[in-house]
Amino acid sequence: MKQKLHEIKESFKGNKWAPAFNAIHTFLYTPNEVTHSGTHVKAADDLKRTMNTVIQALIPVLLFGIFNAGYQHYSAIEGFPENFSVLEHFITWRNFVVGLTTVLPLLIVSYGVGLAIEFVFAVIKGHEVEEGYLVTGILVPLIVPVDTPLWMLAIAVAFGVVIGKEVFGGTGMNILNPALTIRAFLFFAYPTWMSGDKVWVHGAVDGLTKANSTDAISGETILGFLAQNRAEDYAYSISDMFFGFIPGSVGETSALLILLGGLYLIFTKIASWRIMLSAVLGALAMGLIFNAVVDFGWIGTYSKFYSLMAFDFWKHLIVGGLAFGIVYMATDPVTGSQTNKGKWFYGFFIGFISVMIRVFNPGYPEGVFLAILLMNVFAPTIDHYVVQANVKRRKKRAEKAVIYTEESASLETQSA
């Protein structure tokens, strides 16, 4: 097979379809390319391995999301089980089936549409298919509500890949995170669908379950409850929030698995620990400020922000998409800050602004994707100032430059 593929590759050389074939070929085999000039040996890592590591860190989150989709669906119909046990009520066949039938199509549409566009652009522009979409493709189904219609997702993916990435020149050149561009497109193009309480739990929208229950299912998220000042109405415990047995976008609910994924990415040195740590600090800082506002009595229970502001500052990290955003989206190296010092500022403001938007946004109580997109725009500015500090230092040093001419040199040697 190796030899056969090699022959096909040779026959494709110079052909405009070569990038398409090479993308599949290099997926199976690391190419036989050797060094020419420069270093004669190279380290083991390439972009595929890097992207693959991120995907590895996302697989547990995806699997959890599949089971949770089923669990939330049945819990909404039948009520939450008493004496909840993970094996009995969560990792069950029927949860898996519901999850798979809802999440898998999202994944297929995301990869199908996205990769198709990547291939088309690679063939037209005659460059290799870059691996960026491997991660974007799995991120997208994880950050959308489970009942997102597939046609909407397809349009959003097309928009995100073309406008968010390809027009800038492809992987490595884009300014905005493509997955978040897709998410933002969905939010702004179909606001009535993407917000509210219907879309988070499978079946809620079409009222599938009306036959079984007198009420239609409510799929309200915790943040949704809080935004309506109905903090007392949700029945989720802190451990539910931490382990992730709550409604929300497919992959965002399990803080535990996201934490483990984050630690794996830090351990493998693929994602920046600086961004993750500073984003957590930023979120906590904003949360503490809001808590303080409540504690000092500057705001009363009558305020529509009261419940969100009074929400314990650290709980912001375990509900909604904040943890997921910090670990998997803020750390995107292309759209994030590129200097180590800049990463501290970049991460901090993502956490800080996320919680701020979350509290003050009346229509939709989530702000992570907006905060990250905002900081994507500001990342080059942050880097500019960090780099300018280095440039200034160099210019200052240059003021004392030691430059010799024939005369000054001979004077110097005589005095020495």
Added chain:
Amino acid sequence: MRFALSMLLAVFLQPNINGLKDMSQDIKIKKGLSINLLGGAEHTFHKEVASSTYVIYPTDFHGLTPKLVIKEGAHVKAGETLFFDKNRPEVTVASPVSGEITEIARGERRRVLSIKIAADKDQKAVENETISFSEASAAELKAYLLASGVWPFVKQRPYDVIANPAGIPKAIFISGLNTGPLNPDLDFVLRGQEEKLQAALTALKKLTPGSIHVGVESKENSVFGTLDHINLHTVSGPHPAGLVGTQIAAIDPISKGELVWTISAQDLVIIGELLLTGRYNASRTLAVTGSSVVAPQYIKSKIGAELTGIFEALGVKDGEQRFINGDVLTGKKTSKEGSLGFYNTQLTVIPEGNDYEFFGWNKPVFNKISPTRALTFSWLNKRKKYDLDTNTNGEHRAFVITGSYEEVFPLDIFPMQLLKACMVKDLDDMENLGLYEVAPEDFSLTEFICISKQPHQDIIRKGLDLMQQELG
């Protein structure tokens, strides 16, 4: 309390801070990566292998446009000028041996590619009058070094080219230790050469009002430990601690307008011998290294010597091999029939990696070096030695990952930003971000670990060329 004390001390020592760069320093490099390969040279000498032909490649001298002074069929002595630089006629390159010019190969637009010399049985050398280098003036010394053909050993920064003889450097830097992959052990190679080294150092000291800085691993073991006219610094840490650029940055970095010279330690020996005897002796002590060499060890040879004999004597394993003039990070590709480059003191042979690897991008990797832990396991045992081949381990991509270059790049420079400035030919940014301070070799480690497989050294080389052309 301690902080207050140290502040106080700093205030008292203030007047001396400017003088600090002239004192001996203890340089500890933390960022970097030592690439441990199989095939290090044993500390033994193989007996010298006679070479019947010698080849000089004008392309070894970056930026030099050769103007030949000899013709095919002419007879030259060792030390006789073969060509000079068209732009700076005083810079000459000499023949390493006496013999007959048998072939001058030319390429596009009649550019001289190589000059082949068939060596005489009885070697005759140009006998220059010896110069009293401790008394001669700077101008006399310069003229002497230029005329005898050893000037090309003196290189300058900015631009990493042969030093402009009209320039007066603020300091001269010499690295007395090697940290690159399988590099020759300088303490071993230079043993017994103290007299020649001292002669060269005494002469060079006259060419700069500043200092000659030498970085060594330990003052006790290095031959430089007992020499005069130098500022000795101890340098420790992983590669690139041994690169002269790293030491310049730590001791006295180059600012805009400044000029420094760099000379490799083994080239000093040739300069020193010339000053002592009046003869240009192009002898080299070579480390023949690499996992594909059967008996890696040291051997004496001469600049331009054909390599076939050396490789046959030490043995090269079967299979398709990469022959390198230099080390695996900065060396030039050659062949078994090639010749020793002008500046090279090392030969490396490693296997070619012209093969596909099934699912190579997601399998756990145990037999390659990696700066990450993404199912790569070189972090488990930092001392393990590897048998790397020339496979690129992936395809060329746009810059994606950030922060990884900084881990192996000890200079106070933003490496990716500088590379991008060179790629888009932004002269202001190139200058502001510190291109004056670097040579392509300073970017060899970042190139090695680059996930996007970008040609960093080539990008920097082109940036330097552009800058020299535009700003002179």
